Amino acid sequence: MFSKDRWKEILEVLSSNMLRTIATAFGVGWGIFILIILLAAGKGLENGIRQDFNGVATNTMFMWTETTSMAYQGLPEGRNFNFKLEDVDLLRRNVPELRIISPRNSLRQSVGDNVIRGMESGQYRVFGDYPEIIQQNPIYTAHGRFFNHNDIKEKRKVVVIGDGIRQDLYEEDEEVLGTYLKISGVNFMVVGTYKEKTSNGGGENSQREIFMPFTTFSQAFNRSDNVGWMALTAKDGSSISELTSTILNTVKQSRKVHPDDERAIGFFDLYEQFNRVESLFGALQFIAYFVGILVLLSGIIGVSNIMLIVIKERTKEIGIRRALGENPWSIKLQILMESIFLTIISGMTGIVFGALFIYAVNALLASVGPVDMFINPSVSLGVVLSALIILVVSGLLAGFIPANKAIKVRPIEALRTE
Amino acid sequence: MIKIENLHKSYKMGSNSLHVLKGINFSVEEGELVAIMGSSGSGKSTLLNILGMLDGLDEGSYVLDGVPIKDLNETKAANYRNKFLGFIFQSFNLINYKNAMENVALPLYYQKVGRKERQEKALKYLEQVGLKEWATHLPSELSGGQKQRVAIARAMAAEPKVLLADEPTGALDSKTSYEVMDLIQKINDEGNTILVVTHEPDIADMCKRIVHLKDGVIVEDKKVKQVRASEHV
Numbered sequence: 001m002f003s004k005d006r007w008k009e010i011l012e013v014l015s016s017n018m019l020r021t022i023a024t025a026f027g028v029g030w031g032i033f034i035l036i037i038l039l040a041a042g043k044g045l046e047n048g049i050r051q052d053f054n055g056v057a058t059n060t061m062f063m064w065t066e067t068t069s070m071a072y073q074g075l076p077e078g079r080n081f082n083f084k085l086e087d088v089d090l091l092r093r094n095v096p097e098l099r100i101i102s103p104r105n106s107l108r109q110s111v112g113d114n115v116i117r118g119m120e121s122g123q124y125r126v127f128g129d130y131p132e133i134i135q136q137n138p139i140y141t142a143h144g145r146f147f148n149h150n151d152i153k154e155k156r157k158v159v160v161i162g163d164g165i166r167q168d169l170y171e172e173d174e175e176v177l178g179t180y181l182k183i184s185g186v187n188f189m190v191v192g193t194y195k196e197k198t199s200n201g202g203g204e205n206s207q208r209e210i211f212m213p214f215t216t217f218s219q220a221f222n223r224s225d226n227v228g229w230m231a232l233t234a235k236d237g238s239s240i241s242e243l244t245s246t247i248l249n250t251v252k253q254s255r256k257v258h259p260d261d262e263r264a265i266g267f268f269d270l271y272e273q274f275n276r277v278e279s280l281f282g283a284l285q286f287i288a289y290f291v292g293i294l295v296l297l298s299g300i301i302g303v304s305n306i307m308l309i310v311i312k313e314r315t316k317e318i319g320i321r322r323a324l325g326e327n328p329w330s331i332k333l334q335i336l337m338e339s340i341f342l343t344i345i346s347g348m349t350g351i352v353f354g355a356l357f358i359y360a361v362n363a364l365l366a367s368v369g370p371v372d373m374f375i376n377p378s379v380s381l382g383v384v385l386s387a388l389i390i391l392v393v394s395g396l397l398a399g400f401i402p403a404n405k406a407i408k409v410r411p412i413e414a415l416r417t418e
Numbered sequence: 419m420i421k422i423e424n425l426h427k428s429y430k431m432g433s434n435s436l437h438v439l440k441g442i443n444f445s446v447e448e449g450e451l452v453a454i455m456g457s458s459g460s461g462k463s464t465l466l467n468i469l470g471m472l473d474g475l476d477e478g479s480y481v482l483d484g485v486p487i488k489d490l491n492e493t494k495a496a497n498y499r500n501k502f503l504g505f506i507f508q509s510f511n512l513i514n515y516k517n518a519m520e521n522v523a524l525p526l527y528y529q530k531v532g533r534k535e536r537q538e539k540a541l542k543y544l545e546q547v548g549l550k551e552w553a554t555h556l557p558s559e560l561s562g563g564q565k566q567r568v569a570i571a572r573a574m575a576a577e578p579k580v581l582l583a584d585e586p587t588g589a590l591d592s593k594t595s596y597e598v599m600d601l602i603q604k605i606n607d608e609g610n611t612i613l614v615v616t617h618e619p620d621i622a623d624m625c626k627r628i629v630h631l632k633d634g635v636i637v638e639d640k641k642v643k644q645v646r647a648s649e650h651v
Contacts, residue, residue, distance in 0.1 A: 005527060012515050320511045323472060325500020325576070326528045328492045407492065412472040415511065 010338050013310065024306040025346030027299030028394075032347045032387055035292025036354030036379055040361075042284040044377030049277055051375055056138045057100070058274040060233040061240045063247070063267035065255075072258035081264075082226035087251050094250050097238035102133045103227040105217050107184060115210065116182040120169040124162075126183055126210045128217020136231045144177045144192030151213040157220065159183070160192040164207035181210075186220045188212060240271045293390070300343070300394040307339050307402035318406055319414025328407040335406055339399025340392060347391035351384060419483055419580060419611050420446040420469065426477035427464055438464045440634040442478070446580075446613065451606040451644070453622035454615045456631035463584065465631065466615050470503055470582050471495045483579045500528050504573030508585035510565040512557040518544060518568045519553040525576035543571040547601060563594035570601055574610075581605070581612040587621055599624045600647035620645075 014021045068079045088103050105128040107114065113121040127133075131148050134140070146160050159181060166176050180187045196207055218224065232247060234240040248265055251257075257264045311318070318331055358377055365371060427439040438461045446452055456462040467473035468480065471487060480487045482502055490498070504525075505511075512521045522540040531539070544550050547567040549560075557565055566586060573581050583602065587595035599621060606612050606626075614625055622628050623645045630638035 004533065016515060316511070317513055320513060321524065321528075322492075322496055323470070323499060323505050323511075324525045324528060324572070325496050325498075325503075326524075327496050330528070410472075412467050415472070415507070 006334065006337065009334065010341050013338060014342060020306060021342065024302050025342060025349065027302035028296065028343050028346040028391070029299070029350035029353070031292065031296030031299040032350030032391065033354045034295045035288070035387060036351060036383070037357060038288035038292050039285065039383055040354070040358045040377040040379050042281070042288045043379065044374045045284065046281045047375040048373035052373070053274060056270070057136050057233045058271055059236070059240050060136055060231060060270045061244060061247070061267055062229065062231050062270070063265055064229040066264060066266050068257055068261055069263040070258040070261040072261070073256050075256055081255055081257070082228060083230065083251060083255065085225040085227060087227065087254055088230070090254055091232070091247060091250055095243055095246055097234050097243055098232055099235040100132045100135060100231070100233040102130050102136060102231040103214060104129050104133070104229040104231070105214065105221070105223050105226065106228060107221065114184050115165070115169070117169045117179070122165065122168050124165060124208050124210055126212070128214040129211050130214050133211070133231065136233055139194040139196055141192050142195040144190070146192055146194070147211070147213045152215050155215045155219055156213060157186070157188045157216055158191040159188040159210050159212045160194055161190055162207040162209050163193050163195045165210065166193050168208070183210065184221065241269055244269060296390065296394065300398045303339060303343055303395070303398040304401060307335060307399055308405065311335065311402045311406045315409055315414045318409065319411045322411040323415060332403040332407050335403040336396060336399040339402070340395030343391050343395035343398060344388070347387065351387060419448045420444070421481040422478065424478040425468065425475055425480065427468060427473070427475055438634050442636060444629065444636065446611060448611050449606070449609050450627060451603070451612045451625045452614070453625035453628045454613060454631060455617060455622050455628055457617065460631040461634045462615050462631045466582055466584055466613065469613065470505060471499050500525055500576060502579045504576060504578040504581045506566070506569050506573050506581060506583035506586045508588040510557070510569045510589070512565055512568060514557050517554050517556050518549060518560065521557070521568055522572045522575050524572060529576060539575060543575050544568070546574070547571045562590050563597055566590060566598050567601060570598070570605070574605065579611065581610060583612065583614045585615055587616065587618065595621065596647045596650045603644070603647055
């Protein structure tokens with residue numbers, strides 16, 4: 001079946017009309033090329049977006065207070081309210097599936113500059129947080145340290161500032177640690193700087209934020225036991241999306257908000273968002289396969305067409321061979337193998353060119369620096385293998401009709417053809 | 419060797435049915451050299467096609483070397499053709515991208531004979547037809563007579579029971595025709611059974627027996643004194 005003679009004949013037939021063979025092969029190669037490029041582009045986008053989620057505990061929701069829209073228990077609608085610290089304890093008790101609860105307060109965006117250092121000043125967002133926030137927020141301490149529970153307990157007036165702020169308020173080679181910043185009239189010592197884990201997605205702004213211990217913040221800015229915002233992360237194995245209604249009901253009850261009031265508490269479910277992105281990747285991959293295979297299909301039809309023409313041209317030859325006693329199945333096998341050989345060779349060429357193209361794109365990306373939401377486009381070995389399987393199957397399909405046609409012609413009719 | 423009884427064959431031409439062979443009774447012994455003659459439309463080619471299992475029969479029986487030929491599927495027919503029959507065509511029907519030796523070796527390839535043995539045999543038969551030094555030439559580089567001799571070597575390569583020649587000299591000038599007939603006679607001298615379809619009387623006279631077909635029936639079947647082709651060369 002895989003004899004030398006068979007291969008010799010395949011090569012003879014395919015090389016007898018080289019231009020036509022190459023033109024046909026181009027169709028299949030192009031299809032595979034497109035498929036590989038599309039899959040790699042999808043992967044690049046996926047890698048880029050995944051990088052944005054990198055370091056973020058995705059099983060997380062955020063919630064904050066807004067204005068009530070329904071009157072409840074004698075309280076009017078349109079009421080402003082805050083979470084309280086006791087709500088945090090209540091949630092810990094009532095929703096044991098939660099791993100981390102980080103209450104936060106922040107300074108309202110003031111009109112003028114709120115941070116002063118000597119002659120420099122700037123307007124920045126300021127947060128009072130618990131140390132656990134860095135598990136939920138994709139930042140890392142670049143220099144010095146993040147604040148800890150001792151800072152919380154002793155209400156130390158320390159802050160961690162973004163690297164962007166350091167650039168704004170300090171000289172390039174100036175020591176930051178131990179310096180003081182005046183934030184809304186209160187002095188704080190800088191104990192660390194942080195950087196974003198992700199390189200993209202609004203990095204400039206979020207590197208210009210100031211974090212300080214929650215307790216310090218409450219005392220310095222007079223928030224007593226109010227909490228403005230919370231980040232809640234569920235334990236592995238529980239989905240935060242499923243806990244959302246329990247969490248909301250718990251705080252609604254303790255804040256005397258009408259259970260049906262949808263507008264009193266705002267929240268954002270990161271996990272749901274993450275899942276949406278995940279399903280987007282799935283859809284992207286589906287589209288890549290769909291479009292790629294459709295393009296490939298036109299190449300396959302091309303191969304099938306050429307094989308039909310080849311059969312037509314060789315009708316007489318096939319007649320002779322059958323008169324000499326060649327088994328019809330042997331002829332069928334010959335044509336199928338020609339077809340598969342043609343598709344695989346051209347497909348492999350397409351794969352190679354696709355790989356080279358991806359390599360070139362990666363080299364380009366490396367030289368021009370990171371691009372938003374697009375990192376390391378690549379295809380896995382699995383994709384290449386499945387592309388090969390697709391090729392073999394499509395070669396079979398492309399050869400099937402011509403091969404059947406070839407043995408349908410009776411030898412006596414084939415011999416009559418001039 | 420060949421035994422045909424009451425053979426009928428008709429072709430459907432649209433709504434009409436054309437009755438080509440109308441009850442042929444015919445047998446050939448081993449070692450015979452038979453010419454089948456007749457004008458065009460007499461059914462001689464149809465008879466040859468049926469003998470060659472390229473075409474089926476409607477009615478009657480056909481026994482080849484003791485094997486009844488009936489209910490053939492294509493695979494079986496191909497197998498029988500390969501084992502029992504060698505074909506020589508008017509238009510040579512060599513495969514144009516294979517050289518002389520590869521053409522001769524084809525039937526052996528279909529018998530799954532090993533590559534080396536195939537080449538040896540092919541060369542042996544090419545030598546027999548006097549074309550050993552042309553073994554690596556493509557058909558396009560050969561003259562008509564040479565092509566037909568390659569075709570004869572190919573027909574013989576599988577050592578068939580019967581050689582079927584359909585107007586083997588139809589495309590050749592008379593000098594080359596006689597050379598080819600000389601070759602056919604020599605092969606027959608070695609004991610091979612050969613059937614030659616022709617409409618040329620001088621070619622028919624070079625056989626040992628002439629069967630005349632007319633309108634689908636045998637009108638004459640006579641043994642003749644063989645004219646040796648070598649006398650004319």
